[in-house]
Amino acid sequence: MRQTRGAWKVGSLRGIPIRVHVSLLLILPLLAYLFSGAFRRAAEVAHIPGAQGMGVSGLWGLGVAVGLFASILIHELAHTLYALRRGGQVRSITLMMVGGVSELTEAPPRPRDEALMALVGPLTSLALAGLFGLATWGVDGTRAFHLQFACFYLATLNVFLGLFNLLPAFPMDGGRILRALLVGRLGPVRATRVASLVGRGFAVAFAVWGLVTLNPFLLVIAFFIYMGAEGEARQARMKAVLERVRVAELMTPRAVGMEADVSLEDALWDLRRERRGVLPVMDAGRPVGAVGVEEVRRVPEAERIRRTAREVMRPVPVAPMEENGWRALRLMLESEVPLVAVVDAGGQLVGTLDVDDVQRGMALFQTREERAERESRRWRQERPA
Ligand SMILES: [Zn+2]
Known part of the structure; x- marks a missing residue:
């Protein structure tokens, strides 16, 4: 196992390393504990005799926590497989505390494909939710109470995963869809800037909400969205400038x-x-x-x-x-x-x-790029529709 920036490689798909971030190992016992509490309460409400014990519910809690991360992995694999099919390149997949990250070296060239690539993740989560829902319905009542509740729980978590990721909080999936929709109108740099601004707005809202409700998860998510949105905007700017410089x-x-x-x-x-x-x-x-x-x-x-x-x-x-x-x-x-x-x-x-040469070049050529962008915008506006 090779360690890279706090992540361990646990497997690979078509040569793409799949890594697990340490933050996930920290959060796993916590989630298992939270989920097992839900199992205990559910068993109480359903009057399942002898099911309130710590051991049984603890194991099922851990099972659901692992199931959640497996669901996140499947969500990420959906992104990755679609990206590969559409001419994108994926550097690695990392599972973290706040979900998965598919690191792209190259986004699919067409904005439409980028939007679809972002969309397949949440759709996969919702499809998984459907499967777990069916399983909940199919599992026989009282004897398989825990299994049924686990399926129900995973269905709910996947609905949440799917819908939450569809929020236009760039760089989450919904934000990527938003950016791809804006690219045709604004060009890649401004589209990323607008999406990044919306993303940071969501991050601030999540942070306030997290402070008011004393929810540490929301604060962590807010932090990741904020940093991610800023990083992506910077990268889009770099790409636009450096692509025009020899x-x-x-x-x-x-x-x-x-x-x-x-x-x-x-x-x-x-x-x-x-x-x-x-x-x-x-x-x-x-x-x-x-x-x-x-x-x-x-x-x-x-x-x-x-x-x-x-x-x-x-x-x-x-x-x-x-x-x-x-x-x-x-x-x-x-x-x-x-x-x-x-x-x-x-x-x-x-x-x-x-890297020093690149940074110097960025400082030198950025103003030239900004002028070119202004001119191309004027050209787009003057062009008869
Ligand atoms: Zn996703």
């Missing part, structure tokens, strides 16, 4: 790197001289890998004089100068090397791109 305009235009055959001791000097954590490795002027302080440190000091950069290097993402900044940034994030080697038409290293 890597050549963003990069540090110097072919700094180390030769593949230098010793690791010299490699460490190269890194220190350039004040970089990672440098590209070159062979006849072409980037063939990357070596960072991390790789060098893994080799015992006494051996560094004999081992070469080529032996320890990891693959480096490479982009041509004409590539757009957004694609290059994504390449960097997917490779988990904090650097892109930029090459000319002949494959020779001409520069490097890292």
